[in-house]
Amino acid sequence: MVYFLGNETKLGMSRGVAEPKLTAMDAMIDKLTGAIFIFQIVVVIVLGIAGNVWKDTEARKHWYVLYPDEGPWYELLIIPLRFELLCSIMIPISIKVSLDLVKSLYAKFIDWDKQMVDVETATPANATNTAISEDLGQVEYILTDKTGTLTENKMIFKRCCIAGTFFGNENGDAVKDVELLKAINTGSPDAIKFLTVMAICNTVIPIKSPSGIVTYKAQSQDEEALVRAAASMHMDFVNKNANILEINFNGSLIQYEVLDYLEFTSDRKRMSVVVRDCSSNKIILLSKGADEAILPCAYAGFQTKTFYEAVDQYAQMGLRTFCLAWRELNEVEYHDWSLLFKEANSTLVDREWRVAEVCQRLEQDLEILGVAAIEDRLQDGVPEAIETLRKAGINFWMLTGDKQNTAIQIALSCNFVSPEPKGQLLLINGKTEDEVCRNLERVLLTMRITKAEPKDVAFVIDGWALEIALKNYRKAFTELAILSRTAICCRVTPSQKAQLVELLKSCDYRTLAIGDGGNDVRMIQQADIGVGISGREGLQAARAADYSIGKFRFLTRLILVHGRYSYNRTAFLSQYSFYKSLLICFIQIFFSFVSGVSGTSLFNSVSLMAYNVFYTSVPVLVSVLDKDLSEKTVMQHPQILFYCQAGRLLNPTTFAGWFGRALFHAIVVFAITMHSYAFEKSEMEEVSMVALSGCVWLQAFVVTLETNSFTILQHVAIWGNLVVFYIINWIVSALPRSGMYTIMYRLCRQPAYWNTMFLIVAAGMGPVLALKYFRYTYRSSKINILQQAERLGGPILSLGNIEPQPRTLDDTDDRSPLSISQSKNGRSSVFEPLLSDSPSAVRRSFGPGATFDFFQSQSKSSNYPRNKDN
Secondary structure, eight states: OOOOOSSTHHHHHHHHOOOOOOOOHHHHHHHHHHHHHHHHHHHHHHHHHHHHHHHHHHHGGGGGOOSSSSSSSSHHHHHHHHHHHHHGGSOTTTHHHHHHHHHHHHHHHHHOOGOOOBTTTOOEESSOSSOOOOGGGGGGGEESSSSTTTEEEEEEEEEEEEEEEOOOOOTTTTGOHHHHHHHHTTTTTHHHHHHHHHEEEEEEEEEOOTOOOOEOSSSOOOHHHHHHHHHHEEEEEEETTTTTTEEEEEEEEEEEEEEEEEOOOTTTTTEEEEETTTTTOEEEEEEEEEEEHHGGGTTTOOOOOOOOHHHHHHHTTTEEEEEEEEEOOOHHHHHHHHHHHHHHHOHHHHHHHHHHHHHHHSOOOOOEEEEEEEEEOOOHHHHHHHHHHHHHEEEEEOOSSSSSHHHOOOOOOHHSSEEEEEEEEEEEESSSSHHHHHHHHHHHHHHHHTTTTSSEEEEEEEHHHHHHHHHHOHHHHHHHHHHHHHHEEESSSSHHHHHHHHHHHTTTOEEEESSGGGGGHHHHHHHSSEEEOBBBTTHHHHHHHEEESSSTTTTHHIIIIIIIIHHHHHHHHHHHHHHHHHHHHHHHHHHHHTTTTTTSSSSSSSHHHHHHIIITTTHHGGGOOOOOHHHHHHOOOOOHHHHHHHTOSSHHEEEHHHHHHHHHHHHHHHHHHHHHHHHTOHHHHHHHHHHHEEEHHHHHHHHHHOOOSSSSHHHHHHHHHHHHHHHHHHHHHOOOOGTTTTTTHHHHTOHHHHHHHHHHHHEEEEHHHHHHHHHHHHHHHHHHHHHHHHHTOOOOSOOOOOOOOOOOOOOOOOOOOOOOOOOOOOOOSSOOOOSSSSSSHHHHHHHHBOOOOBBBBBOOTTTTTSSOOO
């Protein structure tokens, strides 16, 4: 055995390093943290100046303060540094630890989800990346591969065209066609050559069992399907020993010696093998590949019209097509070419380009044998999954290496786009800049005209046109991408898939890429979220992805259930972490005004540490079990994902609400505590413990109010946490040197203490409850409507429209037009689309024009409402 290992192998060199992924929620938390840090610096500076002024004007008048008349040079910094220490917990350091912990739990929920287990292969869902679960709830674009992702990747040989004769029909497959079997049995040269290419132009390895049964191992399901079909038509590939291939044809053993493999690449779109017939000693080139890579290589004068018609006919049926070709070589020609081929393979500079150039020299003057058509059926539940996700406001792009007609048929059957007259497909083809420019102009004009109509419009572009568009007309293509909800990109390479993902990301869209093969790895790693399907093409995509699933239909549950719950829970946890830290800091700030702005702490260090570690952490961590709506309701009404996509639960506005709540609760706790326990009647430690108790009681009721679904574990965490708070403080109060000796014993025996707790909770939660009642009753959201329906058990016939927030549109007439591009010859394009300079500005101007069944969507970062009227 020979093992090729290490970073210098082909796989290692092309692997690349995946960029670290930052979720939209993490980016927002970082911005809020920065804002709080600036606020903290301002507070420290203001209170530091006020403290120094009070010290110089008032403190020196009081003999018991013991301020010296002259202090050290750094005396002005002491009070500001004290306030810096007091306000240091304003930014909760524990928030990152808490988020990492709960995100790990989110990943485990995905791993444990039995409804996402593929029964056929017993493949469960797996979360490889535990840091981006909430991004699943904010996906706006899904870019998907076709073969093996939307389809089963179970290839079946259905039709073929040999020497202009069509075999196979609606009543049966080609392998059962009587005419084809008759041609094979009578020794038709064209049929024999056709089957020979099917059997040996591949990388399939036959494995013979002790019982004599031959099974095949193939990297490509296409090749395995062709080999199996050839075997069923008496051209049986039985053995491969070193470079000798053995074919059993009607009981006769035929041997071929493999001289060279011309490997398939995404640029060449074909593969060839050079063999020597051991019986006749002839050297033969066998080729198989896409029609655009094989048919143009036919020898001069060869009629290819019938084969083009066959390719189009099979593609319109949704079948994958391959063209098969043959060429006999003489010894001198092969010998000269072989030297060049070996030299190209051994070069160290531009090796792939040199090899492709040498292969092109041999793959000329081919005799076209025919066209093979293979059926790849859709996976179960794919159309329903796509329809559900489209209702959720998610746009779909199909990126495939298949022929255009095949991709279109699959797209129609998958509900990517509706058939006429409700739907409309706009084609962008061409192999020159002028052709692509004209087609792009036409499609852009049509998009602008039809975007106000309730019509499902999609554009279709092939790999050649896409290469030209991305290189020369990138801004215009970006506008087209924004205007269209659906795109079908055919004959695209792995690098083009990654470029399209990068294009959408540059427009501030959250992208999800899903695929099943090694050619999808770059796309998966480039996207904000990568999902791999553990399919028949191996585990390269699944291992490179953030999440792996067994079937495409599980993507619906991954986004709508796990993604949405993760977003909601993380939004609450992050804002609550800031709230509880701000609450204790505001109380410290208020205390400074009654302590001579000296920077003295109301709470001792043990209480401050325990506040974040023990008293307030456990209840909020249990919020990972909270569900605002049941999974059934979420799946029935996918349009509510809009609230996550638009960032409605975590944004500067919602954070300002939590900031105001922390300020209000701090005022309540401090005012009631100071009124009930004046300094003349109580010790400082007692006042500190009363204020701390009020904070912990408020935390319990805030978490209770924000919890939507209660479990026993949540009740234990919330109310058991209060019990633990008193147990810990009773233990500490029993220690003479703790600084809190007997304080908790004395407080708990006083009715005034419990009255104070009641007043704090009533005064702090009363206005919050009133505001929440008003919102639920008079300004209820669609989620509130569904929550009420769940509690009452009534059906929801329609949610109506989820109206976008009012936006002010810039005067579009004032925008300067920008031409699509200029050709290299300097000719300007006739059509000049209204396009801003940056992709983000383009997005704000146009929006994707998405309309949904129950509501109209808008982007979280867009000034332009996404609705059909605009």
